[in-house]
Amino acid sequence: MTSTADAPRPPGRPRSVRADEAIIEATLDLLAEGSTIEAISVEAIAARAGVGKATIYRRWAGKDALLHDALRTLKGEPPQPSGRSVREDLVALVGAVGQNIDPRAAKIMPCLVPNVKRNAEHYALYQSIVEPRRAVMREVLRRGIRDGELRPDIDVEVTLALITGPLLIQRMLNWNPDLDETTLPARVVDQVLAGIQAR
Amino acid sequence: MTSTADAPRPPGRPRSVRADEAIIEATLDLLAEGSTIEAISVEAIAARAGVGKATIYRRWAGKDALLHDALRTLKGEPPQPSGRSVREDLVALVGAVGQNIDPRAAKIMPCLVPNVKRNAEHYALYQSIVEPRRAVMREVLRRGIRDGELRPDIDVEVTLALITGPLLIQRMLNWNPDLDETTLPARVVDQVLAGIQAR
DNA sequence: TAGATACGAAACGGTTCCGTATCGATAATG
DNA sequence: CATTATCGATACGGAACCGTTTCGTATCTA
Structure with missing residues (x-):
């Protein structure tokens, strides 16, 4: 998936994976604490993640896109029944x-x-x-x-x-x-x- | 309740009952259209009600108090069962x-x-x-x-x-x-x- | 080492909103 | 008519936020 075989690493400093995760985590944390989707601000997410706003806007087109991606990570696998009864x-x-x-x-x-x-x-x-x-x-x-x-x-x-x-x-x-x-x-x-x- | 017997009408122009109703109605309308409570603005309520903002703040201490009163009017009486079965x-x-x-x-x-x-x-x-x-x-x-x-x-x-x-x-x-x-x-x-x- | 890109931090312009203040006009009392 | 409080409208200060841009710095490849 993330192999470099078919995607020759582009020049320059690569994007920080830690930043990716920190942004998503911060978003979910704030959602879990805050009240509604609209009440979450990108600036709060950046602050919580220890990240500059530019780092967020470099990855997502805007707040909606970020929220959508963050919520998708909550999906997870549905539980499997044991089948006993x-x-x-x-x-x-x-x-x-x-x-x-x-x-x-x-x-x-x-x-x-x-x-x-x-x-x-x-x-x-x-x-x-x-x-x-x-x-x-x-x-x-x-x-x-x-x-x-x-x-x-x-x-x-x-x-x-x-x-x-x-x-x-x-x-x-x-x-x-x-x-x-x-x-x-x-x-x-x-x-x-x-x-x-x-x- | 609203009789003038025990409450000698105070001097000055009395408050408009129409404004009261229009404000509550506008609030409920916007709530029914909008997405969340926070997304409703007092200015939008005033505009929808055809009322100045001051008219709202003369009646309620702030947005929360207004929303609370508006929601209370939704209460209504619970339905009564017929009792047949x-x-x-x-x-x-x-x-x-x-x-x-x-x-x-x-x-x-x-x-x-x-x-x-x-x-x-x-x-x-x-x-x-x-x-x-x-x-x-x-x-x-x-x-x-x-x-x-x-x-x-x-x-x-x-x-x-x-x-x-x-x-x-x-x-x-x-x-x-x-x-x-x-x-x-x-x-x-x-x-x-x-x-x-x-x- | 040189070039390219990402980084966190900070600032910007533009918008929206809250709550208050100030208009002239209006509607009541005495 | 004089007084008084409300009316709708409008403006204001202060704050928050969005999305963009610009810093100087860090990290990668060639």
Whole structure:
């Protein structure tokens, strides 16, 4: 990828890899602390990264491009289910909702909410992160149907939202202050499995 | 309240009620269009309301106070269930999630997400809107348990999140582009009622 | 060593915003 | 009519920020 074989090193001082990383890290840090995307200033990023503003503008066309690249690094790989049981897999998957490899992701996510529905590019970025995770969970449900653990007539897409929604609103908004976030995944999955209707 | 009995009208030109309303309306309009709270400027509000900035600062101490008052007007009364059946009531309640009397509410809600977990005052305001609606839904569930429509051992608080979460993430984020928002309430409620486990 | 490029720091012009102040005009009371 | 407070409009000082440019310095290749 970064080999010099097909790209004969250009003359002059090469760009500092440390600066690249420091800029991205500083951006994510500030996003995790700050309130919204617009509130982050390039000057603050440069200061936090120990970098001149020119170094940033040498790499990115502007604030938007930098933010887009920074957010892309949060992607990460979706978790892989163990496959022992549908319940166990779902509890693990739903427990990971809104918690990527990077612990800052949970704090950054709310900052993006206002933009997701207004900016097509942000929405595409958001979906590119969420869809693979939905796909993993979808496959667990399909496996459960095949194996007879789940009823064959369930609405898979609705079930995805049913399992993900509660964790998302609780982690993003602390929607119900009386709900304990640590035990919530298991309780949600068990309730979805069992249903609430009298039989 | 606004009678002149115990408050002898002070001298001078009285404040324009039209200006009051125009300012609040302009604030909500801009919030519904704009992206985040910070992005709204007092000057834009004044221009939209056809009002001088001084007229705003004569009424509110600053932008925060104005925004707080404007958001409070979105509160409205929580919907009342018909009481015919648990299913019918839940479908109606969950259909109203994120949709207050004011149609702008659905667009404004995402703007507040970043602040809710960081600002205690915003969180209190948010809860003061959400809690009454949760209470109505909670009462429907308790009634269902009493009447034998629902199992007595269900986790009521989890069920609230289970029913609300999917609608909230779908309306706020369009979380799953393949889910139809109009049919979602009924599908969510039916799935929660039935459960997904094979029996 | 010479040339080229990147570096951090600093400054610049232009824009936006906040909160205050000041207009002449307006609308109420006494 | 005199008084008083508000009206919309406009300007101001101060601050923050963007994106660009210019420093002198550092680091690479040829």
